[in-house]
Amino acid sequence: MLHKLKQNFLFFILFCITYTSFFAQNVTNDIVTADNIRTVQLSNGSDFSGIPILRLGESFKITFDDINGDESDYYYRINHYNFDWTPSSLYKNEYLDGFDEIRIVNYENSFNTLQMYSHYTLNIPNEDTRGLKVSGNYQIEIYNDDDETVLVRKLIVYEPSTTVKVYTKRSRNLKYIDSKQSVQFEISSPNEILRNPNKTVKTLVMQNNDITNAITNLVPQFTLANDLVYKYDQESSFWGGNEFLFFDNKNVRASNVSIRSIELKDIYNNYLYTNIVRANRKYTYNPDINGGFVVRNLDAENNNTEADYVWMHFSLECYKPIDGGQIHLYGNFNNYKLDKSTLLEFNKERGIYYNKRLFKQGFYNYKYVLLRPDGTIDPGFISGNFDETENEYTVIPYYRAPGARYDRAIGKGIGNSSSITN
Known part of the structure; x- marks a missing residue:
């Protein structure tokens, strides 16, 4: 009887641990x-x-x-x-x-x-x-x-109780000097002592506000008075990526620099020009809005309710399928999520990857990324990685004082790689 009770107790503990772990993983998914x-x-x-x-x-x-x-x-x-x-x-x-x-x-x-x-x-x-x-x-x-x-x-x-200064540096590792961008920052807390910061202060470092590839495991390297200093290199580096591609269908019945042709079926269909792989080409500056989008209809007074939905047709020039991975559309149009609506299928006869997805009229940034079998995203497989790419970096420090019951977000700092230095 005692042995059976022990078994039941162990099963209960295992269930609790498994459930907690499952829940903790799933609440992170938008x-x-x-x-x-x-x-x-x-x-x-x-x-x-x-x-x-x-x-x-x-x-x-x-x-x-x-x-x-x-x-x-x-x-x-x-x-x-x-x-x-x-x-x-x-x-x-x-x-x-x-x-x-x-x-x-x-x-x-x-x-x-x-x-x-x-x-x-x-x-x-x-x-x-x-x-x-x-x-x-x-x-x-x-x-x-x-x-x-x-x-x-x-x-x-x-809450703006600290000041966060953010700097963008080229990688000190010569292997990545042309492809990665390192984020260094300082957290200044003039009005509050951040006690035992190695354990009580955590930081969130993001590129273009994309939390899916954020860096969260940094601790201050040293302190100067009330300042916490983070001067990491590889530990705080991001792939530079490339500027986002775009399309603009504010006038759903007219082609433009990105839209090749239009077709009206049950709703409008817009066919984009075929994109090419940029990883093996030189970096070319192309202004973007870092993955964002703006809803607009050129002929509407109220974009919220008068902008129409359109089937957007994407194609990527590629002469053989990617073994062991998937190519996806990527951008803030769906909060940087990869799902069945962003997956590109390979068309062997045409030698292209193809996708059709529903978008509300407007101006959209997007790029192509590779989803590897292990679940990691390779942002530069199609687009390339360049240290010249303009990216915005955001640092959010969190603080949980000894005995406190929650993590406060105590500031916000922004830096841009357009001012990158060695």
């Missing part, structure tokens, strides 16, 4: 779980590219389209997370002023479009949710009447 949810944007007056970073007390809104166009009811809930995106130990009333799990009442139906859709807007603060009380990591979950999650979106809320 997944639009419903195919009918499109064009998700989070804005504080200007649209964010990548993960939104807001100052504590700042208002914002999240918008999305439901291409079913049936005026479905959607609700939202807001949760607080630790630095590693595991749930924090704070109670709801400790981080949220007001209530969540409220229906989104602000929506409009599309007007004069071939593709019907309903456009939803959630403003924070509102009469039910008056605001967020503390800094840190948050997740907004949108769900339907059946309590099925249709959209999850992360955001970071910071």
Whole structure:
């Protein structure tokens, strides 16, 4: 009997550990779980590219389209997370002023479009949710009447209690001097002593606000008075990548520098010019918006409801299939997620990779990346990696004082590789 009780106890402990590990891994995934949810944007007056970073007390809104166009009811809930995106130990009333799990009442139906859709807007603060009380990591979950999650979106809320200086350097390793960019930074805390920073201070370093390839394991190398100094090389380096490609279909019935031809079926189809592999070519400067997008219709008064949806046809010149990997479209149009809608299929007869995906009219940045069998993303396999590439780097420091129950985001620093130095 005692032996059986021990077995049951061990099974229970194993179950708890497995469940906790599974949950911790899955809360990090920003997944639009419903195919009918499109064009998700989070804005504080200007649209964010990548993960939104807001100052504590700042208002914002999240918008999305439901291409079913049936005026479905959607609700939202807001949760607080630790630095590693595991749930924090704070109670709801400790981080949220007001209530969540409220229906989104602000929506409009599309007007004069071939593709019907309903456009939803959630403003924070509102009469039910008056605001967020503390800094840190948050997740907004949108769900339907059946309590099925249709959209999850992360955001970071910071309090400006530190100053973060960010510098971009070329790699000190000659092997990568032409292909990598190293991020160095200093965190200055004039009003608060950051005790035992090797254990209590964590940092998030991102390229173009893309959290999928962020660096999170850095500790300060040394301190100068109240300053924490991070002068790493390889440990804080990113592949330089290449400038994003783009298309602009603000006029859905006209071809332009990126759109080769147009066809009207049930809705408009835009065929882009075939792209080429840039990894074996020299770097060419091409201004971009670092993976972002802007919804717009040249003939519309209200882009939210009058911009139409279009099937965009992508093609990449390649004469043999990639063995053991997949080529995907990559950009903030779906929050840098790789899924079946971004996968390119190989056409042996034409010698190209091909994809057709639904986009709302506008200006979009995109590039092609290789998804390796081990789940890692190679951003330069198709596009190449160049130290001249213009990238924006963001550093967010977090601090959990001894005895505290959550990780505060205590600042924000931005640097740009256009001012890269040796």
